[in-house]
Amino acid sequence: MFKLNLKIALRSLFKNKVYAAINIGGLAIGLTAFILMLLYVNHEESYDTWSPQLKDVYQVREKHSFFSPDNEDHWQEINDSRMANLVRENIPQALAVTRVTADWGFSSGYSVKIAHADPVMVTGMKDADSSFFQVFPYEFLQGDSESALNAPKSVVLKESLARKLFGTEKVLGKTLKVLMWRNDPGTDLTITGVVADPVTPQSVGFNALMRTGEEDKVPESAGNFHYCQIYTKLNQVADTGALNQSLLKIYTDYQKKSLVQRKLQYNEIYKNGKTPGLKVIPLKDVHLNPPFKLSWVEKLRPVIGISIFLLVVSIINFVNLATAQSVQRAKEVGVKKVLGVYKRELIAQFLVESALQSMISLFLCVVLIEVVLPTFNHHFNVQLSFWLNPQLKTMLIQLIGLFSVVTLLAGFYPSWVLSNYNPVAVLKGSYESGLKGVVLRNGLVVFQFVISITFIIAIGIMHRQTQFMSNKDLGFERGELVNIKTNYDESFAEKLRKIPGVQYVATTTQVMGNAFNVPEEIIYKGKQLNMNTVTVSMDALPSLGVRVLQGRLFAKTYKQDTINTVILNEAAANLIDKKPVGKSYSIKDGDKSYVFQIVGVIKNYHNEGFDKAVLPTIYKVTHLGGTSSTNNLLLRLNTSNTGEIMKKVQSEWKQAYPDYPMEYKAMDDVFADVLKENNRFINMIVLFSILSVSLSLLGLFALSTFVAKRRTKEVAVRKVLGASNLQIINLLNRSFLLLVLIANLISWPIAYILVKKWLDGFAYRIDMPVYPFLIATIVSLVVSALTVSIQARKAANGDPVHALKYE
Amino acid sequence: MIQLNNIEKYYANKGIKNYVLRLVTTTIKQGEFVSIMGPSGAGKSTLLNIIGMLEEPTYGSYEFLGEDVTSLNERKRIELYRNHIGFVFQAYHLIDEMTVYENIEAPLLYKKVGSSERASRIADLLDRFNIVAKKDLFPNQLSGGQQQLVGIARALAAQPSIILADEPTGNLQSAQAEEIMTLFKKLNQEDGITIIQVTHSEKNAQYGNRILHIADGVVKEDVAVG
Known part of the structure; x- marks a missing residue:
């Protein structure tokens, strides 16, 4: 049977080939979007699951306000290195504790030189103390976990890197010369081990794990700090809550003692709701809870929502x-x-039929995934695969689950409707389904269109915002501006200045692509204000091409500029004074107090994405009150022949730093990167809306076919009574257009709320425009009218004799 | 075999009862060939539907094979369909997606008849109705008369004790109609299958051995034929 x-x-x-194709194809599209999302979620969830022993590994997090952009307390991964000993000595369950270099995010890698080969940049080189492999259970292919990092100046490579550098994993005893910055004399490290690449991604990822000795040191003076990440392997902790409570107590006691040594007041530091804090979190929670960033779940939430919607x-x-x-x-x-x-x-029986169809769509969907996955990977910057997925088994179970859910959802209602047909009525030939089914079907059509129209509106507004951003005045000239990734060295800068076509060579800690904010509290006319300080060289502001609103920029001719002058941006000026030039403010450093004089105000210039407002910022050249520096060497060229000049810069670099490759980026590219994330999001919305709109239209098309068929007799009677073709088409169109109109009315407020929320994420945004709403309405009405008319025309052109004889 | 007592069927519309059947009482014995006749709207089909348990009477009692079946649960009713009742329809109602062979096989599958038994019964029916050559065709490839032959073959496949036929020749030309009616008569006389048919045609009614004349829901006449 x-x-x-x-x-x-x-x-x-x-x-019913056409309908079957629409049904199966539509379902396959919905499934594809959903499964791609599922692949991505699986990928993210698989972080730190490559060994069962990792459940005993924990990350230590300290609560403090350093490095935080808002100056608030946060649980940070970057801790005082002394915390390692604190945990090791005071927590009996701690089997091993290790310190690893923090991921600072602005170093792309180190230069590695093997014998006399050209230096290569290697990313993911981490420094750790000797206990790293006691905490993380990596599988050693060469060497062993016990002794690998016993000696300082040793390094353990991942198999993939070993193969890349040497072409083999048998590399024990070989040496690498590592340069961490451009004029680093270099450290020779001996390879003492090779570990297998884990199958799933790691939050403490590395390509090479070094023990240079840096992470072993604990600063002697209580006032000096070394910051790093700390991981510990605990002996079967059932209750981290209790453990964290004792950690907090130990930490508080320690802080009290330490602050006394540093001649600071505990009550001074921990006031206004600030409290000390130290805790451990399981390694599996690390990837889900990045400090200062949105976690992947939060980032992905709209995508998850959309793909579920598409499936629905x-x-x-x-x-x-x-x-x-x-x-x-x-x-x-x-x-x-x-x-x-x-x-x-x-x-x-009917469930088996829908199972058959969903099975076919599932196969189709697997094919589709294979086709779109490379694009998807490229787009989201991930390495996902379907068949080679390490979690293929889990995936298959999920697919079977999905298959059953889809089959039940899609098949149950129709089979229930079908199996409820009353045989007497059906066999007599009068089986118009009741009003109930019509209401439900119409409801579903409206629902689909609500989704599609919302998408269309969203695209319209997002497009406007994107245009607004890419055309926005950045406040600086991004053309012919190059940023070399290195810190400022006067003699090297002097050599570059001699190259014809180079107008300025300068450095700043704040430029798009690499902005480093140093918060500072200033006192202006007795008022305390929070500002962001940026250290620049003399030529930095002119080389950026910023615009002066009041006063002047820094220049060599003013001796005072190396002593105590500052320039404010507009945001800062708005906080201080409308006319700040010539006035002065002071900052406090311990017992001392420094006075700065304001000599100019510049227009705000963008140095981060448009989601962030430009911070009130003070620019200074002087060393007074401390300086900061990051790897930005700005080159302002006064010719468009960038390539030629960069070749000359490159050769100067090679002479000066033969062991370290030069990295640079044109500011135009940096700006493109800033827009990239947003463009990526919009591309995705466009893709999803195309899918959603086409799905809705397919649905409408198929449904109108059936309605046209069902009303064949009515159409025939009307034609016999003298209705024109156009009148018939209108008749069939009317009911559908009403549905689409209702869908429009529903989606306006929904789209408004959602897009408003999206726009609110930008500090610089357009006003909500009206016309995308109107366009969406017109487009949806026209397209649906066309879709329905295809069928309506057929019905209208039919010969009424056939329909009437049919009885 | 069939005992109807005071069967009534009405539809209440705004408090007014519209009677379709009134106080129908009759007995149909095993082996009879009964024709129900009457003008349009007399209630013939409703009576047949009630006998076939497709509709329930509003009032009255109905015994089938000595069992009260006035209101029956789905399970019992389906058992009766599988084992005792075969339906033949005016519009044939073959399943379009199935071949002739599969259409005849369907009731046997539901009755869970073994495959070799199934094959031999179908072969027998195809042979008897002279449609062996058509067995792999779909219903829309057959003429009306051929479709009705398949419909009857399907009704007979499960070896029912009674066949209920609602205007079985209503859509057929007279030559084909004659063929079908002769077949019914043969089935009734040779195999002893009870047949109840609804018909408009006096000629068709003559093939049976009893006629129930119905008008306005009431049995007016009950006459023996032949």
């Missing part, structure tokens, strides 16, 4: 079409009922 049912299912699929839309289509089509199968149901078939057998 199953075989027969399967045969019937296949035959009725073939008989395609299931709705499926349900809609299946119920509409069920009329054709009504006779079969009636006959079977009088032949003696149970209702549940009928339900089972």
